[in-house]
Amino acid sequence: MLKQRVITAIILTAVFLSALFGLSLTHFALFIGAVVLIGAWEWANLSSCGALGQRIAYAIFIALVLAGTASAAGLFSAGQTFNPVVVKSVLVAAVIWWLIALFLVKAYPTSTALWGHPVSRLAMGVLVLVPTWLALVYVRFQPQGTWLVVMIAAIVAAADTGGYFSGRKFGKHKLAPSVSPGKTLEGFAGGLISNVVLVALVAHLSGSSFLTLLAIVLPTSLFSVLGDLLESMVKRHAGVKDSGVILPGHGGILDRVDSITAAAPVFALALLLSGWVLGQ
Secondary structure, three states: OHHHHHHHHHHHHHHHHHHHHHOOHHHHHHHHHHHHHHHHHHHHHHOOOOOHHHHHHHHHHHHHHHHHHHHHHOOOOOOOOOOHHHHHHHHHHHHHHHHHHHHHHHOOOOOHHHHOOHHHHHHHHHHHHHHHHHHHHHHHOOOOHHHHHHHHHHHHHHHHHHHHHHHHHHOOOEEEOOOEEEEEHHHHHHHHHHHHHHHHHHHHHHOOOHHHHHHHHHHHHHHHHHHHHHHHHHHHHHOOOOOOOOEOOOEOHHHHHHHHHHHHHHHHHHHHHHOOOOOO
16 A cells, blocks of 8 residues: 555656646646546535536536636736736635634534535535635746745645654644544644744745745645645545545545645735745
């Protein structure tokens, strides 16, 4: 199983980096859109809508919402100049949603009264998936956007890796026992410390302000954990271990990108509000 996981991880990394650095801006947007639609296919199943027709209908619905969002944001305009008002509105709404999600996770299983119905879970899927697409595409379109997207992935990886090893070594106090019994406060702290180290490294290599980077990276790291917990909560309610089977040894697409669904909108909103550029 470990060998299979490693091979799959290497292939996924190669595909992602090839798309990020090798595709044009428009084709990268389409690539991320395809990933999101696979996520929509899986989310429909997590929402007790596992019939083929239901899953297809939900994926088509998400595709239409993505197209509408792209048009409103200016992606189809001449020069592909983003409308900052639309982008900001979507990202702010996404961050508000994730703050609500924090309440839902902390209150689980009591909170299922608010989101347990299939229609409610399908609506949650829109709030999870669509801002993720817009955030990643918006960041990619920025100056040095490829490296900024890599930075999002690095923040998530640092939080996950640091959390895993510190949790195994020092973990005693459960972070969200009803949702993810394996996560601990010590692991959570380890993930944050790992990202402080990441900030120091990036600041040193790029000449960026340490404090500015810290103000962007730490909230992104915090929310990345929430993305993981939300998907764990929905899977637990659905009674499944993985969101899908498309990735050997890893499960589904959502199992790989759950942290990014929360991290990317926070990072993108921080960029939009601060005007920060790598190297400043």
